[in-house]
Amino acid sequence: MAAAARAGFAARGLIYVLVAVIAVQVAFGGDGGGNQADRGGALGELARQPFGTVMLWVVGVALAGMAVWRLSEAVFGGVGPDGSKLSRRAASLFRFAFYCFLSYSVLAYAAGDRGSGSGSSDRQTDDVTARILEWPGGQWILGIAGAAVVIAGLWISVRALLRTFREDLRTHAMSARTRRVVEALGVTGGTARGVVFAAAGVFALVAAVQHQPGKARGMDDTLRAFRDLPAGPWMLALVALGLAAFGVFSWCNARWRKV
Known part of the structure; x- marks a missing residue:
């Protein structure tokens, strides 16, 4: 079970790093190599690498x-006194x-279903939002x-800033220098992840208030919205x-997570 968890953390880390690479390209006027800055774009980028299909199966x-x-x-129950x-x-x-x-979605994509896993998160978000707004009370459901999502994003960021992730790591197995680096990565990464979640939640709220599905944004459009700021x-x-x-x-979790 420990090996399965550590492999999962490694795979999650790879997806986030690929999304970040695409987002940096978008930030400075590129199109991200034609990829969306989301999970689908990350899978597309991975598929184009040598042995890409094999890597997709592994992920x-x-x-x-x-x-x-x-x-x-x-x-x-999980590890620790609160695990149960x-x-x-x-x-x-x-x-x-x-x-x-x-x-x-990743395995289906690896098997040749290019419509699975690689779809634009923005299009999927628009479709889901439109369906919800058609329901009775859909505006309230979407708004809630x-x-x-906004609260979850803020919660993720606050927990990162408070370094609560240290409870889940075998910090005693790290050197003092390694511990400082891992904590810096956890604070920076967790805060950024929470900010993206919260921003996506704000767009969903706007879509609910204005009853316009197109106002909701997936990960790619949410990230691109930062580019439109001063x-x-x-x-x-x-x-x-x-x-x-x-x-x-996430890769550090693959090495030091308590499982």
């Missing part, structure tokens, strides 16, 4: 391992479902969901570096 299987580990946490709390088990169950979906290219580059830091921090 998909590794993410499946992450899903199995999260399921074991939901059923048997109902809230921790529920969070693990949600992550299990998420990584099942993520693994399936957007607010929940000093935008540098702002997007800063966020991209933060996401890259989170990717590297």
Whole structure:
């Protein structure tokens, strides 16, 4: 189980680093090599590398391992004194479902279904938002969901700033210098990830208030929105570096996470 979890963290890190590379290209006037700055774009970039299909299979299987580990946490409880709390088990169950979906999309893409996993997150977000707004009370549902994403993003950033991730790491196995580097990556990466989540939630709220599905944005459009701010290219580059830091921090989790 430990090997499955560590492989999953390594795969997650690779996806975030690839997204960050595309975002940096977008920040300074490029088109990201024709890729979206999201999971689909990362898979497309990976597929074009030597042995890309093999790498996609490895990533998909590794993410499946992450899903199995999260399921074991939901059923048997995680490590630490709080590992068996109902809230921790529920969070693990949600992550299990998420990584099942993520693994399936990567494996389907590796098997040749280029419409799976590689679709634009922006188009998918528009489609889902439009369907929700057609429901009775759809504006309220979307607004609540957007607010929940904003809160989740802020929660992720605050936890990163408070360094709560140290509870999950075998810091005693690190040298003092390594510990400082890992903590810096965790703070920077977690904060940037939370900011992107919160920004996406704000766009969902705007879509709900204005009843316009096109106002909601996926990860790619959310990142590109930073480029439209004053000093935008540098702002997007800063966020991209933060996401890259989170990717590297995921690799650190693959090495030092308590599992």
